[in-house]
Amino acid sequence: MGTQTRWLVATRAAAITDWSCCQTFRKKSITTTVSCFSSTTRSSSLSCTWSPLTTIVSSMSYDKELAAAKKAATLAARLCQKVQKALLQSDVHSKSDKSPVTVADYGSQALVSLTLERELPSQQFSLVAEEDSGDLREESGQDTLRRITALVNDTIANEGSHSFSILTTDDVLKAIDSGKSEGGSIGRHWVLDPIDGTKGFVRGDQYAIALALLDEGKVVLGVLACPNLPLATIGHNEQHSSSNEVGCLFFAKVGDGTYLQALDGSTQTKVNVSAVDNPEEASFFESYEAAHSSHDLSSTIAEKLGVKAPPVRIDSQAKYGALSRGDGAIYLRFPHKGYREKIWDHAAGSIVVTEAGGIVSDAAGNPLDFSKGKFLDVDTGIIVTNQNLMPSLLRAVKESLNEKASSL
Ligand SMILES: Nc1ncnc2c1ncn2[C@@H]1O[C@H](COP(=O)(O)OS(=O)(=O)O)[C@@H](OP(=O)(O)O)[C@H]1O
Numbered sequence: 001m002g003t004q005t006r007w008l009v010a011t012r013a014a015a016i017t018d019w020s021c022c023q024t025f026r027k028k029s030i031t032t033t034v035s036c037f038s039s040t041t042r043s044s045s046l047s048c049t050w051s052p053l054t055t056i057v058s059s060m061s062y063d064k065e066l067a068a069a070k071k072a073a074t075l076a077a078r079l080c081q082k083v084q085k086a087l088l089q090s091d092v093h094s095k096s097d098k099s100p101v102t103v104a105d106y107g108s109q110a111l112v113s114l115t116l117e118r119e120l121p122s123q124q125f126s127l128v129a130e131e132d133s134g135d136l137r138e139e140s141g142q143d144t145l146r147r148i149t150a151l152v153n154d155t156i157a158n159e160g161s162h163s164f165s166i167l168t169t170d171d172v173l174k175a176i177d178s179g180k181s182e183g184g185s186i187g188r189h190w191v192l193d194p195i196d197g198t199k200g201f202v203r204g205d206q207y208a209i210a211l212a213l214l215d216e217g218k219v220v221l222g223v224l225a226c227p228n229l230p231l232a233t234i235g236h237n238e239q240h241s242s243s244n245e246v247g248c249l250f251f252a253k254v255g256d257g258t259y260l261q262a263l264d265g266s267t268q269t270k271v272n273v274s275a276v277d278n279p280e281e282a283s284f285f286e287s288y289e290a291a292h293s294s295h296d297l298s299s300t301i302a303e304k305l306g307v308k309a310p311p312v313r314i315d316s317q318a319k320y321g322a323l324s325r326g327d328g329a330i331y332l333r334f335p336h337k338g339y340r341e342k343i344w345d346h347a348a349g350s351i352v353v354t355e356a357g358g359i360v361s362d363a364a365g366n367p368l369d370f371s372k373g374k375f376l377d378v379d380t381g382i383i384v385t386n387q388n389l390m391p392s393l394l395r396a397v398k399e400s401l402n403e404k405a406s407s408l
């Protein structure tokens with residue numbers, strides 16, 4: 001069975017998997033040794049320079065923050081699983097930009113925001129998140145708001161924790177709206193995509209709850225909960241579990257590597273990006289939705305590079321997670337003209353990949369800058385790969401973009 005077919009089988013199987021089994025919610029104390037990056041440990045042909053600020057940032061432990069983020073993302077994943085299993089057409093709405101939003105996007109955002117505030121009570125809380133409560137405050141949004149409130153209360157009740165009292169619709173609106181921060185280069189900001197890949201979620205395919213922390217404009221930790229992603233590696237690398245289990249939690253902290261554990265909290269494994277250096281042996285990821293990334297351009301780049309395998313198309317930052325454990329070696333993302341990338345679509349994914357030894361840059365080889373507010377201003381697109389392949393990937397991207405420009 002080809003890689004892509006296996007993916008489709010795995011993701012379809014994931015969608016029909018019964019998730020009613022109880023997930024243990026263990027509070028783990030994470031004992032980690034924080035090491036500082038030096039330019040030699042992450043050397044590459046790209047300008048991956050680590051400023052003194054980065055050194056200061058990487059010397060902090062962020063242990064409490066990571067534990068809170070894992071808890072928040074896991075809880076939100078449970079809510080999403082419940083909704084995806086029983087998704088009703090009436091649960092899916094259109095935002096003003098015509099993109100879909102569901103009760104689970106709102107519920108996930110409310111739960112993450114409430115959990116972070118509860119777990120880190122002494123810290124000033126700033127959250128940059130995708131959703132806002134505007135539509136839920138309209139008369140027409142009242143039923144949906146009640147449904148979201150019930151979902152959030154149910155999920156908290158099933159957790160068995162008594163530290164939340166029953167939430168009202170107002171509490172839920174406030175929790176959603178605490179995601180209105182603008183971010184920036186000063187202080188700490190959480191960055192949340194409550195469901196990344198909403199289209200995939202609605203289709204019954206891949207999606208991710210993506211949560212990251214910025215400190216002075218740098219991503220210092222990231223968590224990606226991917227409830228439908230098989231725990232077993234897909235593609236050629238068979239070093240991970242060979243079970244049919246789905247539900248991955250990837251997490252990374254600056255200077256400390258990237259780890260993967262099952263969403264039910266099983267033992268964690270350190271992961272690394274693929275070390276492949278021959279493009280003929282590499283496979284690449286791209287958006288499932290052709291409207292989100294030019295499949296034609298990716299195909300030209302892959303051909304120039306010498307990649308033989310067909311693209312692996314999956315929704316959401318699950319692509320970053322899969323790449324961080326070596327399922328594929330390249331991720332190409334070329335949005336169509338006029339689209340501006342948002343920080344919540346890449347913050348968690350980028351640290352998950354870089355801490356696993358990979359490189360994330362724009363199409364010109366510049367590192368992504370998360371310090372400018374909600375938007376990521378990237379040159380043309382985003383490319384991700386390992387250190388071996390990046391120089392030739394950059395050349396292939398440059399040539400393909402030049403050819404495209406001269407053909408217009
Ligand atoms: N036109 C356009 N171009 C590029 N990107 C867009 C566009 N429209 C939306 N989005 C963003 O894409 C996010 C989904 O991520 P992916 O593209 O990786 O997923 S997919 O495979 O296409 O489903 C998706 O994230 P969610 O809204 O969280 O699902 C959007 O932020």
Ligand SMILES: [Mg+2]
Nearest residue numbers: 193196197345
């Ligand atoms: Mg998104």
Ligand SMILES: [Mg+2]
Nearest residue numbers: 130193195196
């Ligand atoms: Mg989203």
Ligand SMILES: [Mg+2]
Nearest residue numbers: 099100130198
């Ligand atoms: Mg969206």
